[in-house]
Amino acid sequence: MIRPPLNISLKKKMPVIAVFVGLPMIYCITWLMLSQWSFHQINKLFSETASQHRISIPLQLSRSGFPFSISWHTEKLEAATSLLDGELSLQFSGVVFGVSLLDPNTLNINAERAALTTINRQKEISWRFRSNALEITINKAVVGKPRLLFELETVELLQQEETTTNPNRGYHAVVSNMVINLNQTLQPESRAQKPTMDVSLDLKGIRLNPSPLDYLNDIKNAYLGMSVIGFLDASNISSIVDWRDDGGTIEINKMKVDTAPISLEMRGTLSLDQELKPIGAGTVLVYRAEEFIEEKMGTGDISRTEGLMIQLALSLLPRKMNSNGKLSIQIPITAQKGKLQLGPFMITELFSIVG
Secondary structure (H helix, E strand, O other), X not given: OOOOOOOOOHHHHHHHHHHHHHHHHHHHHHHHHHHHHHHHHHHHHHHHHOOOOOOOOOOOOEEEOOOOOOEEEEEEEEEEEEEOOEEEEEEEEEEEEEEEOOEEEEEEEEEEEEEEEEEEOOOOEEEEEEEEEEEEEEEEEEOOEEEEEEEEEEEEEXXXXXXXXXXXXXXXXXXXXXXXXXXXXXXXXXXXXXXXXXXXXXXXXXXXXXXXXXXOOEEEEEEEEEEEEOOOOOOOHHHHHHHHHOOXXXXXXXXXXXXXXXXXXXXXXXXXXOOOOEEEEEEEEEEOHHHHHHHHHHHOOOOHHHHHHHHHHHHOOOEEEOOOOOEEEEEEEEEEOOXXXXXXXXXXXXXXXXX
16 A cells, blocks of 8 residues: 655744754854854963963964864964073974863863973073973963963983084983973962962983983982972073072972882972072982892992991981881981082082073
């Protein structure tokens, strides 16, 4: 039996047509409006955060992400700022910017590759931090001050003397993962208060070449948490002198280094003397120092007589629990008169930050 074709009137078809045609059009228009809104938010947040540096604003961005996400990207981005007697520059490639409708005060930035270069014109030496991946979060929700979070993968530290014709840079360190958090914690309400910037640096998988200290080539984890007291402008020497003379200090709340078999933990206060050399004092907690000496005696790196003398000296030092609740040797560390000393032993000479 052949059924007659359904006879649906045009009037009944209109709601169906409106749903299948109208909704996609509304969605596309909404996506375009939201993407344009995000573009303005990106320019606003980025320009307010980096207005004092040489960055092209507004950014030349291309829209992408349709239909399920909204993002803007650019193939290359460069920025530069003065740093004492040199320059600090940033180069990004494959950069993607994003702002969420639910959190318009947060700007997320991802880059395929990033390079930070410092150039010391006086010494004609440049240092470069190079990373395979970079993720930055800028948050301006708290009292109008930005909180910046950087996460980098496979970071390389290289050095090159500008006077040489050799284009290759010498490797000094490689870090598999680096997370940097910068947070303005205090908005001064009076001149008696000083602004404070909290800085934390978390490193994993560090390879030093050469190592500044013997036997510390490979470091599993390292952490630095510090507070910069007072407004520190590192663009010129006079501003740094003003910061020092106004009582500016750097409080090292915690610095921890884990390298088998020992663990080092340090706290202290740092500033600059009249010659702009580091000056300060603190304490270092050393866990498993005795095991470290035993290992070096076993491998022949130090003689048995030297090892026994060091162990005797360590046994006379006071003990204190570290942050992990492990009983550790406590050793004073000082920076003064151009020398860094661990207890009575000089570790290295200290130089002025302006060379």
